[in-house]
Amino acid sequence: MSAKAKMKQVFDRPKSLKDVPYHYCPGCHHGVIHRLVAEQIDAFGLQENTLAAASVGCSVLMYDYFDVDVVESPHGRAPAVATGLKRARPDSFVFTYQGDGDLAAIGTAEIVHAANRGENITVVFVNNAVFGMTGGQMAPTTLEGQVTTTSPYGRSAATDGMAIRVCEMLSTLEGTAYAARVSVDNIKNLKKAKAALKRAFTYQTKGWGFSFVEFLSSCPTNWKMSAEEANARVGKEMADYFPLGVYKDVRAN
Amino acid sequence: MARRVMIKGNEAIAMGAIEAGCRYYFGYPITPQTDIPEYLSAAMPKVGGVFLQAESEVAAINMLLGAAATGARAMTSSSSPGISLKQEGISYLAGSQIPGVIVNMSRSGPGLGGIHPSQGDYFQSTRGGGHGDYRTLVLAPSTAQENYDLTMLAFDLADKYRNPVMVLGDALIGQIKEPVELKSYRKKPKDKPWALTGAKGRHGHILKSLFLADGELTDHNWMLAKKYKSMEKEVRFETYRADDAELLLVAFGSVGRILRTSVDILRDKGKAVGLLRPITLFPFPNKAVRQAADKAKVLMVMEMSTGQMVEDVRLAAECACPVDFYGRPPGSIPTPDELAKEAMKIWRKRGLK
Numbered sequence A: 001m002s003a004k005a006k007m008k009q010v011f012d013r014p015k016s017l018k019d020v021p022y023h024y025c026p027g028c029h030h031g032v033i034h035r036l037v038a039e040q041i042d043a044f045g046l047q048e049n050t051l052a053a054a055s056v057g058c059s060v061l062m063y064d065y066f067d068v069d070v071v072e073s074p075h076g077r078a079p080a081v082a083t084g085l086k087r088a089r090p091d092s093f094v095f096t097y098q099g100d101g102d103l104a105a106i107g108t109a110e111i112v113h114a115a116n117r118g119e120n121i122t123v124v125f126v127n128n129a130v131f132g133m134t135g136g137q138m139a140p141t142t143l144e145g146q147v148t149t150t151s152p153y154g155r156s157a158a159t160d161g162m163a164i165r166v167c168e169m170l171s172t173l174e175g176t177a178y179a180a181r182v183s184v185d186n187i188k189n190l191k192k193a194k195a196a197l198k199r200a201f202t203y204q205t206k207g208w209g210f211s212f213v214e215f216l217s218s219c220p221t222n223w224k225m226s227a228e229e230a231n232a233r234v235g236k237e238m239a240d241y242f243p244l245g246v247y248k249d250v251r252a253n
Numbered sequence B: 001m002a003r004r005v006m007i008k009g010n011e012a013i014a015m016g017a018i019e020a021g022c023r024y025y026f027g028y029p030i031t032p033q034t035d036i037p038e039y040l041s042a043a044m045p046k047v048g049g050v051f052l053q054a055e056s057e058v059a060a061i062n063m064l065l066g067a068a069a070t071g072a073r074a075m076t077s078s079s080s081p082g083i084s085l086k087q088e089g090i091s092y093l094a095g096s097q098i099p100g101v102i103v104n105m106s107r108s109g110p111g112l113g114g115i116h117p118s119q120g121d122y123f124q125s126t127r128g129g130g131h132g133d134y135r136t137l138v139l140a141p142s143t144a145q146e147n148y149d150l151t152m153l154a155f156d157l158a159d160k161y162r163n164p165v166m167v168l169g170d171a172l173i174g175q176i177k178e179p180v181e182l183k184s185y186r187k188k189p190k191d192k193p194w195a196l197t198g199a200k201g202r203h204g205h206i207l208k209s210l211f212l213a214d215g216e217l218t219d220h221n222w223m224l225a226k227k228y229k230s231m232e233k234e235v236r237f238e239t240y241r242a243d244d245a246e247l248l249l250v251a252f253g254s255v256g257r258i259l260r261t262s263v264d265i266l267r268d269k270g271k272a273v274g275l276l277r278p279i280t281l282f283p284f285p286n287k288a289v290r291q292a293a294d295k296a297k298v299l300m301v302m303e304m305s306t307g308q309m310v311e312d313v314r315l316a317a318e319c320a321c322p323v324d325f326y327g328r329p330p331g332s333i334p335t336p337d338e339l340a341k342e343a344m345k346i347w348r349k350r351g352l353k
Helices: A030-043 A058-064 A078-088 A100-106 A108-116 A166-171 A187-205 A227-241 B009-019 B035-046 B057-069 B080-096 B122-126 B144-161 B171-175 B216-234 B253-268 B286-295 B309-317 B336-349
Strands: A050-054 A069-072 A093-099 A122-127 A176-183 A210-216 A245-249 B003-008 B024-027 B050-053 B074-078 B100-106 B137-139 B164-170 B177-182 B237-240 B247-250 B273-278 B280-282 B298-303 B323-327
Touching (some): A030 A058, A030 A093, A030 A122, A030 A187, A050 A058, A050 A078, A058 A069, A058 A093, A069 B057, A069 B080, A078 A093, A078 A100, A078 A122, A078 B050, A078 B057, A093 A187, A100 A108, A100 A122, A108 A122, A108 A166, A108 A210, A108 B057, A166 A210, A166 A245, A176 A187, A187 A210, A187 A245, B009 B035, B009 B100, B009 B177, B024 B035, B035 B050, B035 B171, B050 B057, B057 B074, B057 B080, B080 B100, B080 B164, B100 B144, B100 B171, B122 B164, B122 B280, B144 B164, B144 B171, B144 B216, B164 B171, B171 B253, B237 B253, B247 B336, B253 B298, B253 B336, B273 B286, B286 B298, B286 B309, B309 B323, B323 B336
Parallel strands (some): A050 A069, A050 A093, A122 A210, A176 A210, B024 B050, B024 B074, B074 B100, B247 B273, B247 B298, B298 B323
Antiparallel strands (some): A176 A245, B003 B177, B237 B273
16 A cells, blocks of 8 residues: 555545635634534535525625525625525525624614524624724724724724624524624634534524524734734633623523 | 406505415515505415515515525515615615515605605616616506506516516505406416525525626626616507697606596597506606607606606607606695696697697
């Protein structure tokens, strides 16, 4: 036997991810999160039966990376679009992939009501505390004191309010069946993120109702930090205000 | 023989939608179209369809976008202020080439306005309404029967052109109760190879309106423009006692309906007055209006607004004859006698005999 034949492949690109380079900035967590989602699509054997609703923001281009059926949604409306997809094809796996500018600002009504109806869809929410694609403006999730291009003196609690904790808010709704906040800033958290996604996929495929996974994510470009500094901020400042964990798991034993 | 029933205009819309195979309806209450969601909330479950009362007009049009993206026939309905909210979604439907039927039983504006009939939504219907360089097919019924028939046609046109289609009535057309013949829908709906059905044995389909590569969006817009041009063959209009008319009245929807009686009143007085009623507002019956402008001595547009369609009539007439106008802002519905009197004013002013 040759040396090559003895080697066992232990890592590969998920089948449902296209073999193309990401346009995401160095150090951005979208790439890792895309991969984690694609891994679950593969693991559940859903590539041929997945319908995704893309949102407006950096991740609108998710269809350049995921090799599944995707429809683009207007800003914030992905949960409504996904509702239409799922109602028309209840046997398909339907997910949205949304940023915090999209989901927590302009799309607040759509996410709250999709969750409250208990739509049997999965929402992947990427919270990097800033409007990324438009160049780093203040988002509803921007932390107090954080400097952005539209909060040049730092976010003021007095005039802008405090950052919205979406996971906690949605957990209060009867319709939300599963809600977790995760991060991918280290291997330990990445494994928990994987488990949360797997749980969310289980919820939908079993018809258990609305599942929501919030990822805390870095945005080195708009935070004006190095990739390493930004990654560290996720685990410290971000996770301090947005505690990681499973907020709701109605089918937990 | 088709069953004949006595129903409200709004119910005729809902029944036409179900007959045409629409099984997904997303709506929100607003007067004077609420009979549509009310009817469908009871009827959809009986035919295995989905009725969903959305949290907003915005959500409703986006639910339609999602359902229609899978290839299903889907509809939403509203009235003027609600349609304004849907315009964002309509623009995305047009840009992503996703078919859908949007019913506007319009009311008076601007702002909250009132619930009276109005034709003040002609612009927001025919000018695209939302952002960007696009067009929406617009059908303007004038009877409950046409509500039924044109709703079925709307689904065919939406699928044929992969484009949003608007059915534009008003409070009068939606609320009036009259006999309707429930004709059967016999067409075989088009296949939709572009639809999102899961990437089985193929790569993922993408329905989108974002085109970032150099020249891509230009090409996309030119392709859409050609499509809108090709819709010209869908022009529909009706004429009434128009052949020898010296004064030809032009009106759509409810005013077009009222004017039939005005024409009869004037004909009884020996005046050669006729009517041209556009049924498609986009595409607009330009050719028919131009030919009418050659034949008649004067065209007169009447609208329940201060003048919107009159602009299209003037463009189409190309100054071949004078185009006069009478507008009635919302608040009361003009009677056949009142409109006949307005026509007579123009008859005399223009020295017709």
